[in-house]
Amino acid sequence: MTDPLTRADFPEGFLFGAATAAYQVEGHRFGGAGPTHWDSFAAGPGNVVHNEDGATACDQYHRYAEDLDLLAAGNFDAYRFSTSWARILPEGRGAVNEAGLDYYDRLTDALLARGLAPVLTLYHWDMPSALADLGGWTNPDVHNWFGDFAEIVDARIGDRMERIATINEPWCVAWLSHFLGGHAPGLRDIRAGARAMHHVLKAHGEAMTRLRGRGRDGLGIVLNFEDAQPASDAPGDLEAAAIEDALRNRWFIEAITRGRYPAEALEGLAPHLPEGWEEDLSGQIGAPLDWLGVNYYTRNLHAHDPEATGWPPTRTAQGHRATTQMGWEIFPEGLHRILTRLARDHVGGLPVVVTENGMAWDDRVRDGRVDDPERCAYIRDHLAAMHRARADGVNLAGFFYWSLLDNYEWAFGYEKRFGIVHVDFETLQRTPKASYHMLKTCLERT
Secondary structure (H helix, E strand, O other): OOOOOOHHHOOOOOEEEEEOOHHHHOOOOOOOOOOEHHHHHHHOOOOOHHHOOOOOOOOHHHHHHHHHHHHHHOOOOEEEEEOOHHHHOOOOOOOOOHHHHHHHHHHHHHHHHOOOEEEEEEEOOOOEHHHHOOOHHHOOOHHHHHHHHHHHHHHHHHHHOOEEEEEEOHHHHHHHHHOOOOOOOOOOOHHHHHHHHHHHHHHHHHHHHHHHHOOOOOEEEEEEEEEEEEOOOOHHHHHHHHHHHHHHHHHHHHHHHHOOOOHHHHHHHHHHOOOOHHHHHOOHHHOOOOEEEEEEEEEEEEEEOOOOOOOOOEEEEOOOOOEOOOOOEOOHHHHHHHHHHHHHHHHOOOOEEEEEOOOOOOOOOEOOEOOOHHHHHHHHHHHHHHHHHHHOOOOEEEEEEEOOEOOOOHHHOOOOOOOOEEEOOOOOOEEEOHHHHHHHHHOOOO
């Protein structure tokens, strides 16, 4: 076992942080927040483990000071958090819930008081129910709704943010949620999926334009990538990997940086895209980024599915590496490949931040401690992959571990634990894990 890299192995100014998301940690029943499509999705039978929702979550709404103290004591530089659209605009539009804005104001001030840089993600999957009733991400006006929301947030806290990302993981927002059915709103509809894939990019572009108009910089987006590989050298498997790579990895970054969608994905989606989509690609969608957020967890092996009756004719094949509690292969080489590929093919020297990377494990508190050697190894190996990517010319500017806390893991409820801090969901007691203490040591300032 090699020693983990430390702060000294990365350049001055490299940002080390941890991340969470509003609905997953805050406690959505507090502070006048309106309902979201996750509340209704979780209430549907079989959608979420134990029908659990984010009503209480980690109650960061009341306990944020305790959590930020853990960040500061752990020698972190920054906290990546998200704003809840429904907390600020309970109906998605119209009247503002001032208590919601006040909460993010307090959170921002508390971060700065501890010397922690606030890194904001405007949207992390919590669509207000009133807008979901109108079609949510399938509605052609959603980009304007999101632009209004972005301006409201920016007017209150934008001037104090280190960086701002518009949307977290558009592939999950659109494809996973509207075609694969795994997340709210739980649709399995190729027309809805295709339109959400396009509209989420229009919303990103609209927010970028509005915030630039307000004089804001430090703007980007957070995209999720997987290392998509063919299950074999068979032509069908090579084609399957190319299709999935186009859907999962290339769709969003090529739209933003090249003004196009990949042909392998258009083969299935073009008939279902909204009228005028080509013109949209030459407009706001390609607004220049100040930085790119990269979320990476795993690789997937893709194979041709001879039994498929629709598009895409692909299936995921079983890999051979050790897996996390989520069943995801531990494959740090993929992070290096993704980072170097992005620099080579898409963003050049643009600053890149690994905004999420981490693993779930079945952690237990024993004698007041949580030993998680598997997570410690995961972090060490992925930090090494980031270090290699920097040596290979990637302008990597930061790393945020996902997640600071065990939290509401969406359709998996509270069973999957990603945190470096254990949360007892009965008492809400926080217990830093061995991985937290390892990072604390690694991030000491000399």
